[in-house]
Amino acid sequence: MCFAVCSLNLTAYPFHPTGDCIGHHRDKINDWDSFPSSRCCLNGLNVFTEALALHASDNDAIFLSEEKWNQCDGPFSNQKTVSITKCGFKGLHYGSSECSSLSLSSFKQSYPKQHYFVHSNCSLFGPAFEDNCLACVDAIRDAREHILTDLKMRDNSTLRGICGTAVVIAAAAEHVGDLQWTGDFYRCLPASEAEDPVAKALLAVLVAVFSVLLVIILIKYVARKRLPKLVEGxxxxxxxxxxxxxxxxxxxxxxxxxxxxxxxxxxxxxxxxxxxxxxxxxxxxxxxxxxxxxxxxxxxxxxxxxxxxxxxxxxxxxxxxxxxxxxxxYCSNGNLAQNLLKRDSILSWVKRVKILRDCANALRFLHSYPDGCIVHRDIKAKDVIMGKRPLSDFEDPRLNGDLNVEDFESILHIAVLCVAKSSKGRPPIDVVLQELDKVWMNTEVIMKARNEHSSATPQSKSKSKSLEVMEV
The missing domain is CATH 3.30.200.20 (Phosphorylase Kinase; domain 1)
Incomplete structure (x- = not known):
């Protein structure tokens, strides 16, 4: 590979030769349920998409132009059988199809739901790798099929490969530099490989025969002895x-x-x-x-x-x-962490105070439950689910970056006390709720005064001392 010509950084994720490319070990597979290829070329596809993700994180475009992509078409020096042409990846350039024209920003804007599910399901693999991996590849497939349906091209196998690759690159671009995640992600992707149709047919026959034999055995067993009803506990x-x-x-x-x-x-x-x-x-x-x-x-x-x-x-x-x-x-608006991190909307200061007060109210209920104190022990932003109130409650005008200084300091003070190392320094939940109730009532009064002030002097941009705010 001539690295001086190719605009991709192929040294950040180097290609490693594999025995899958030697002799008769070139098993036919569908790379990521998209490209009819071989395990030998899957190794090359991993490297190219990793490099494209790195490029996209800096330039937004998911694919290179045809000219620049062709400049990367040359066999790897340590495995001559792998190249863009030999592996059938020629169509993975900008403008070759509707999917190849996607950018990171256009994917998020045009398919926000699919982007969210890919991001959330592929962001963590951890100890439960199999469950998380299956959720990740399902999210990638769903995004690909949704795009194909939107383009009315579900039966186009070539476009399916390009769309699937675009989604993989978009997912990888959000974790550039995280080697642990990258390793887990690319180890997970083979779970989406489609099997050979003949092999699937043979497997189906074997399963059918085995199932019939199993049914016969079970019928005979039940006829002799009635099975007891399962009791789980x-x-x-x-x-x-x-x-x-x-x-x-x-x-x-x-x-x-x-x-x-x-x-x-x-x-x-x-x-x-x-x-x-x-x-x-x-x-x-x-x-x-x-x-x-x-x-x-x-x-x-x-x-x-x-x-x-x-x-x-x-x-x-x-x-x-x-x-x-x-x-x-089911709560339709996600959790608090997701809402705080949204770029297209901002929770108003009033709602933030109300959420804090409602959380404290719920914790006090649990701590004083008649049948015994219930302690959460690990409450965090993602555990606060939003959507139990009508959706209209979250449709107020965007926050202009203002908050009340006095209230903010009061909340910050109580928050610091709540995370004290010693339990002796932590306030009981009744005290926390009492302080947040004060902030909530004060916030309502201030907002009412602000609205009245704005109505009385719509052209005035001055701020009353009683409405002192600080920008965040």
Whole structure:
């Protein structure tokens, strides 16, 4: 490869030769369920997309122009069988199709929902690699298919490859420089490879034959001895007010579309969007199998009886075949962390104060629960779910960067006390709520005064001393 001519930085993610390119070991696969190629060329595709992601992070454009892309077409010095032409990657240049004209910014603007799901599902792999990896490749496939549907080109296999590669590059561009994430991401992508049709047909026949034999064996066994009904545990009967879902009901709710829609993941499990037969939208948490059973039990016991306007409601659960699910009220506006990080909208100061007060109100309810104190222990911004109130509540004019100094200092003071190393220095939740109530009432008074002042003097740009603010 002539690095002096190619405008891509191919040294940041160097190509490593592989035995897949030697002799008769060139297995035919569909790279990332997109390109009919070989495992030998998959190694080259990884390097090229990593380099394109690095280039896109600086220049916004996902693909190079045809001229610049052709300048990168030369076999790698340590593996002559891999090049753009030999591997069928000639079409991966700007202007070759509708998908190749995408940029990072246009992908976010034109397909915000797909960008969000790719970003959230591919941002963390961690200990539960298999579950997170499957969610990631599903999000990439969904984004690709949505773009193809939008372009009315779902049957175009060439465009499918280009669109899929564009989504992969867009995902990788957000993590440039993070070698751990890059390694996990590219180790995950083979999970999306499509199998050879003949192999799939043979496998289907074998599965069918095995299934028939298994059914015959089961029928004979049941005829001799009636199987006892499975009981997952006595605890389930003590959880009042909960509906016990079957595994088939859970699967049906999660598979309301062509792909499962992942809403996010935590240390205990991954949450999917679901739709019940009644049409009600819910959030379904699939507990990781690696977690101890007490994680599931404690969460159900803690939430089965409590109801509060500032707490997400637990509707039911499922325990079947060692699989555990929790079915929650669905909140449409994401969590607080996502809303604080949004670039296209800003939470007003009034709403921020109200959210803090509502959180403190919910914590006080849990801490003083009649059946015993319930302690969260690890509350953070992503645990604060938004959407229990109508969507119109979040449609106020954008914050102009102003906040009240006195209130801000009061909140900051109480926040510092709450994270004191010693529990003796931390204020009880009643004191926290009392302080936030004061801030909330003060904020309402100030906002009312500000609105009256603005109505009385619409042309005036001066600020009253009682409305002292500081920019953030």
């Amino acid at each position: 006595k605890e389930i009967y003590a959880w009042s007010g909960l509906y016990r879902f079957s595994k088939s009901e859970i699967e049906s709710a999660m598979n309301f579309s062509s792909r499962k829609v992942s809403l996010g993941a935590g240390s205990a499990g991954r949450v999917y969007k679901g739709i019940l037969p009644s049409g009600q939208v819910v959030g379904i948490k699939h507990i990781y199998k690696t977690n101890a059973s007490d994680t599931f039990t404690s969460e159900v016991e803690g939430l089965s009886r409590i109801r509060h306007p500032n707490l997400v409601c637990l509707f039911g659960c499922c325990v079947e075949n060692k699989e555990q699910y929790l079915v929650y009220e």
